[in-house]
Amino acid sequence: MSQSLNNVIQQAEQIILGKPQQIRLALTCLLARGHLLIEDLPGVGKTTLAQVLSRTLGLQFQRIQFTSDLLPADILGVSVYQRDSGEFKFHPGPIFAQMILADEVNRATPKAQSALLEAMEEHQVTIEGVTRALPPPFFVIATQNPAHQIGTFPLPESQLDRFLMRIQMGYPDAQAERGLLSGVDRREIIAKLSPQMERVELLALQKRVRAVFVSPALLDYVQAILRRTREAARYTHGLSPRAGLALLSAARAWAFLDERDAVIPEDVQAVLPGVVSHRLQAVGEYSKQNSDVLVRELIEAVAIP
Amino acid sequence: MNKSLTYGLLLSILMVIAPHADHLPLWVSSLCVGLLLWRAYLTYTGSPLPKRWLLMLITVASIGSIVISFRTLFGREVGVTLLMLLATLKLMELRAARDAMVLIYLACFIIITNFFYSQSIPTALYLLATLMVIVTAWVHLQAQRITLMPRLRIAAVLLLQALPLTLILFILFPRVQGPLWGLPQDAYASSGLDDKMSPGSLSRLSLSEAVAFRVSYPDKIPRRDQMYWRGPVLWDFDGRTWTQGRTVLTITPKFTELDQPIDYVVTLEPHNKTWLFALDMPGKISLPATLSYDFQVLNKEPVNARLRYAARSNLVYHANLQEATRQIQRALQLPKQFNPRAQQLAAEWRAGSKDDADIVRTALSYFNKQAFVYTLEPPLLGINGIDDFLFTTKQGFCEHYASAFVFLMRAANVPARVVTGYLGGEFNDIGNYYIVRQSDAHAWAEVWLADHGWVRVDPTAAIAPERVQRGLSAAVSDNAALPFMARNPPQWLRNLRLNFDTLANQWNQWVLGYDTERQFAFLTRLGMESITWQKIAMDMVAGVGLVIALFALFMLRHLFVRQPDKVQAAWLKLCQKLAKAGLPRAAHEGAQDYAARIAAARPVLADAIRDLAARYSAFRYGTLNDEHAQREFLQRATALKI
Structure with missing residues (x-):
């Protein structure tokens, strides 16, 4: 792993106290070229995480605050008639950035949501018949409030599938919170952060992640997990092949962060909650369980071959 | 170039050329060793290799020396010398992996040249070890990271994998008759009986431990004192040397069988002469050989490769009861100007005897009664050699007795001739066959009696009956002159030697002696019908292909079956x-x-x-x-x- 990646992690850990796991998962997601969904209450540091990452990684950053009256054009951009030239000139929307923070994505209407989600899937947008590529590494961190809050349009399962991972921030522990409360204002520190790597370097790292070795034995294990979700009665439906691919690429990135050139089952287990918790739904009596418990059960149910 | 790899290649070349030191000029070996030492020194100190012009100079000088030394640039010796020198010189420009590869191939090729000179088991084992060293160097060249032990293991595995291919090629490859490459001048240098005999020639031969031939008796084994292996028959005497004389075909050799014939199989070591050895008197033989008028079995051409034949002999016989007058005359000739006292003694015997048989008995008892000594180191004899021997020194080896006896017989007007050959041999109870060595060389006499034909008389038996009954070491008094093994070695050493000889015999019979005939017989036994060359060649190709395919399948097995991990x-x-x-x-x-x-x-x-x-x-x-x-x-x- 590169030194600069280490620096990124270190800096993030200094600002977001007591959440090393979340920071690593967020980086994993970025390295695996997926998008990240952070689901939690307001004020637990979702935005801070996104800001820290964009600054330290040296990425061009745009924030889109999703509201119920947000229109697709507010995200993608519009063409405006130029009086002097007599032509329409395209004004790119906030989505044309290397890193997007889509804040409170479930507060927008499905129409606006789909404009973002299609761009996430295709890494390009088509406006008025012209297809425009989005600048790599087009990385979206979306935050959403828990679905039971008022005034939300929960993302449908098909849309959730676009996110490689969903993580939860959770409350900080007592010690971390103490540090947070007694320390300097986070916003000031973030403003002072210097980029730790070039965009080119990040793209190169993403490429190296894809080269992490996956052995037949590990594929056996991943397949066993997928099979379990399809066969066990407690899930409404099993994981899709796309979920399997997502699991693999996330595990690759996790192994890479762990400085290994091959994926081991522990990597899969580490990223499994993030990758599958928003893709799995339990039926009947199990549906009341926390999604973490559900994933924990899944891990324990599948033996490592 | 990696240092240890260079040492590996140096060792390979050294091992592969070392046996040639035995038969090439000293300067070749010295030059090669010198170059090797120089190269080792350069490697050790990490110095640069010699300049190209210097190498050219050495090469040209070497070729010049070869021309001066051998007076030709063709032939086996020269070819081998050139190969050796070029291989050692190639080491001097060992820079890239390609040079190392060339050296490895060259070393493998030089291995073959060693078989021009010796094909014995020790040679084969030595060259196998050499091959192992070469393959290990090769593995080193291909995979520099691997350490020595795994390298050796890979080399061993490679050689073992080559074993089935070797076996198929050995069994099925078309055989060429004769020695390697069929060049007559490449036949083995060897010692053996000559076609003449003078005092000292047999006692000299008796010092040789070399095997003359091996005999196995499938049914009945004759008594030891009947094992007279008939070789050249000598007629003409010039006072010192017995020779075969001119071959005159006058009468068909013929003998009446008086007992059950004995069958035996002889594996004859090459001796570059035409005669084949058979027990007195040979009847049938499995080769297209002729039986001469004096019962020598003669091969069509000189025996320059190991030869195996089955023969049948009668030990009790009447040989040539009808003998041509010319032969009788020939068997009576002697140089009258020498050895007057012996002639006088013979005349006395003639006068006092009633017939020829009586004279033979008188002569034998004379040898028996007088103080004759059987020795390997008799004193030198003068111009009247037989007189000196009979009346002065009285010490001699079998050729002295045979020579004197025949001389006396002829002087007494009894037709006689000298027969040379071998007597007895060592029984190998492990391999159940007899080993007849050069030290078993013997000479005896034959006299022609009117009602018995040619009768074998062994004057040595009258002086040293142990020679006939038990062998040479029992008969000679001065053991020290004998080769160590011909004396009485300790039992364990003797067993060891017999074991080794059994092994060598099997090797000769089945590996070196695996000729067309054996090949066809073996394949027939395997159930192959109507064998032809084309069929064998096709089977060979198919067999080799099959083995390679099996190996390939084995090596690619992970593509088909997942291996238990x-x-x-x-x-x-x-x-x-x-x-x-x-x-x-x-x-x-x-x-x-x-x-x-x-x-x-x-x-x-x-x-x-x-x-x-x-x-x-x-x-x-x-x-x-x-x-x-x-x-x-x-x-x-x-x-x-x-």
Whole structure:
């Protein structure tokens, strides 16, 4: 792993106290070229995480605050008639950035949501018949409030599938919170952060992640997990092949962060909650369980071959 | 070029050219050794290799020396010398991997040249070891990271894999008759009986331990004193030397059989002469050989390759009861100007005897009664050699007695001739055959009696009957002159020698002696019908192809069948061991997580188990596939004490 990646992690850990796991998962997601969904209450540091990452990684950053009256054009951009030239000139929307923070994505209407989600899937947008590529590494961190809050349009399962991972921030522990409360204002520190790597370097790292070795034995294990979700009665439906691919690429990135050139089952287990918790739904009596418990059960149910 | 690889190549070349030192001029060996030492020194000090012009100079000088030394640039010796010199000179410009490759091929080729000179078991074993060294160097060249032991193992595996191919090629490859490459001048240099005999020639031969031939008797074994192996028959005497004289075909050799014939099989070592050895008197022989008028079995051409033949002889016989007058006359001739006293003695016997048989008896009893000594080192004899021997020195070896006896017979007007050959031999009770060596060379006499034909008379038997009954070492008084093994060696040494000779005999019979005839016989026994060359060649190609295909299948087996994983088996076993110690692994628990848990529970094991888990993960889920590392893992996993 590169030194600069280490620096990124270190800096993030200094600002977001007591959440090393979340920071690593967020980086994993970025390295695996997926998008990240952070689901939690307001004020637990979702935005801070996104800001820290964009600054330290040296990425061009745009924030889109999703509201119920947000229109697709507010995200993608519009063409405006130029009086002097007599032509329409395209004004790119906030989505044309290397890193997007889509804040409170479930507060927008499905129409606006789909404009973002299609761009996430295709890494390009088509406006008025012209297809425009989005600048790599087009990385979206979306935050959403828990679905039971008022005034939300929960993302449908098909849309959730676009996110490689969903993580939860959770409350900080007592010690971390103490540090947070007694320390300097986070916003000031973030403003002072210097980029730790070039965009080119990040793209190169993403490429190296894809080269992490996956052995037949590990594929056996991943397949066993997928099979379990399809066969066990407690899930409404099993994981899709796309979920399997997502699991693999996330595990690759996790192994890479762990400085290994091959994926081991522990990597899969580490990223499994993030990758599958928003893709799995339990039926009947199990549906009341926390999604973490559900994933924990899944891990324990599948033996490592 | 890697230093240790250079040393490996140096050793390969040294080993492969070393046996040639035995038969090439001293300057060639010295030059080669000098160049090798120089190269080793350059490698040791890390100095640059000699300049190209210097190498050219040495090369040209070497070729010049070869021309001066051998007076030709063609032929076996010159070819071998050139190969040796060029191989050692090639070492001097060993720079790239390509040069090393050339050297390895060259070394393999020079291996073959060693078989021009010797094909014995020790040679074969030595060259096998050499091949091993060469292959190890080759493996080193291909994979520089591998250490010596794994390198040796790979080389050994490679050679073992070549074994089935070798076997198929050996059994099925078309055979060429005669010695290697069929060049007559390439036949073995050898010692053996000559076609003439003078005092000292047989006693000199008796010092040689070389095997003359080996005999096995499928049915009945004759008595030891009947084992007279008939070789050249000598007629003409010039006062000192007996020779065969001019071959005159006058009468068909014919003998009446007076007993049951004896069958035997002889494997004759090459001796570059035409005669084949057979027991007195030879009847049938399995080769297209002729029986001369004096009962010598003669091959069509000189025996320059090991020859195997079956023959049948009668030990009791009447040979040529009807003999041509010319032959009788020839058997009476002697140079009258020499040895007057012997002639006088013979005349006295003639006068006092009633017939020829009586004279023979008188002569034998004379030898028996007088103080004759049987010795390997008789004193020198003067111009009247027989007189000196009979009346002065009275010490001699079998050729002296045979010579004197025949002289006396002829002087007494009894037709007689000298027969040379071998007597007895050593019985190899391990291989159940007789070994007849050059030290068993013998000479005896034959006299022609009117009602018995040619009768064998062995004057040596009258002086030293032990020679006939028990062999040379029992008969001669001065043992020191005999080769060590012809004396009475300790039993274990004798057994060792017999064991080795049995092995050598099998090697001769089945490996070197595997000729067209044996090949066809063997294949017929395997159930092959109507054998032709085309068929054998096709089978050979098919067999070689099959073996290669099988190896390929074996090596690519992971494409078809997933192999049971040794590493995983060892890991699971380790997990069981830990489970027994109260630390079972949960089914879903990954190796590293498990190791971390164990390390926490049993800090003593922490390092070992973390190491093993990391290795296991690297094998199972990573790209690690090194056999050496795998063995190390297996060893550590089994060795871990809990």
